Amino acid sequence: MIQLTDISKSYGKNVVLKSIDLTVNKGEVVVILGPSGSGKTTLLRCVNYLEKPNGGEIAIGDYRVQCKRATKKEIHELRQRSAMVFQQYNLFKHKTAIENVMEGLVVVKKMPKAEARLKSIALLEKVGLADKLDAYPSQLSGGQQQRVGIARALALEPEVILFDEPTSALDPELVGEVLAVIRKIAKEGITMIVVTHEMGFARDVANHVVFMDEGVIVEQGPPSELFHNPREERTKQFLKRITPELNYSI
């Protein structure tokens, strides 16, 4: 279970997050929606401390960190309990696909190389890249790179995987293959927090949808409710704008 309590973040006078509370149950897929600049990516990056929150508490599983006085050691512990899939993939450019997946296992989890290799091969097979083990990121398409990124995150067996707009940088025709992989692992009961603009994906895969705007959570609930019966005016506006196909008459 992931619990964020009273998380706040500001850059100078610019307040990005205003006292956010969010609970994610084990095995749940939580999708965070919202217009750009609403703080959703910042919130996600606070969970693994890539952004330092100004205050609040982060708990992953039974590990709790008070943000104000988090030590290096605590941050390191916290980061080992999560994994992240980035918008720009951020694969290690000087390592092959399999080396990218093995890296965390060998360096962070101290797994013997041979064992790490077998596990990495299995994971790359799972994301459909069994034939690309020795390819460098520069030789892979965006979709393939992102699938390696997902395999890399899975390898660490984290308590939660954080997806930061995993399909936003992809060519439209490559979005499908990445979403298909995320769907597949969602079914396996891995806890995920996903920031995305893919409404179809959110509707089908999420157990819980969070709508953020201007640094606060405006509304949250199961997707059936939030999409079809939003309570807040701001949510209605947003959904109307982002799913224009509903209004088109051809």
Place this chain on the structure above:
Amino acid sequence: MGAPFDYSYVFSFLPKLLSTLGVTMLIVAGSLLVGIVAGFLVALPRLYRIPVLNAFSMVYISFFRGTPILIQLFLFYYGLPEILKLVHIDLSRAPVMVFVILTYGLHTGAFMSEMIRASVTAVDRGQVEAAYAMGMKGHQAFLRIVLPQALAIAVPVFSNMVIALLKDTSLAFTLGLMEMTGKAQTLGNITQHFIEAYLALAFIYLVISFTLEKLLLRAERRLMRHEVPESAARKRFRVQEKLSYRRIIAGIRPEKGGAEL
């Protein structure tokens, strides 16, 4: 000036000059070593923006980049012993080589530090974030992820610096050090065949520079192997792959993993 040109002297000078090649290479190797260490020490405060040390680094870099190497050689050779005399350290018996390596080392260090700073800064910030996100510690992320990529970026610059350093060592003769250029002058003086001595000298510098360049190019290719350029055939294949993929994806409904096109 001197005796009439006789090309046979060029050949007879070659082995004599090569006998001092060791001295030149010792200056190059020693200075590189000093330079890399100094470069790192000077680059770190600038990379991590350490308040006071940062200012020191900037003064150091301005001085060594902004003054001619010849002046630096004189300042160190004649000036340093005088200053150290004040604190009762006697350097008058120290070999010239020490001053030469120190000066060239610190000189190269100034350029090295800028090279290191630029290369480390050039590594994509996302690479470090990915390393941290998977639970690596600061030093692991630096040594395993940033440094290898920074090295690959640095090699072409480093290669230029080594060659510049090699050629700069020819000024060490001004302090009376018998390296290759010093030897060439002596040979010219004795035989009065100056042009031949300098021709032979230029030839040797050229061969060494060329060899160093090729070696470092090989190192660069090795470090850059992750940026393999695609062959034309592969590119064509990929275009086709994309086209057929586009057709397949377009046929799948979005909710089944396809995408709206």
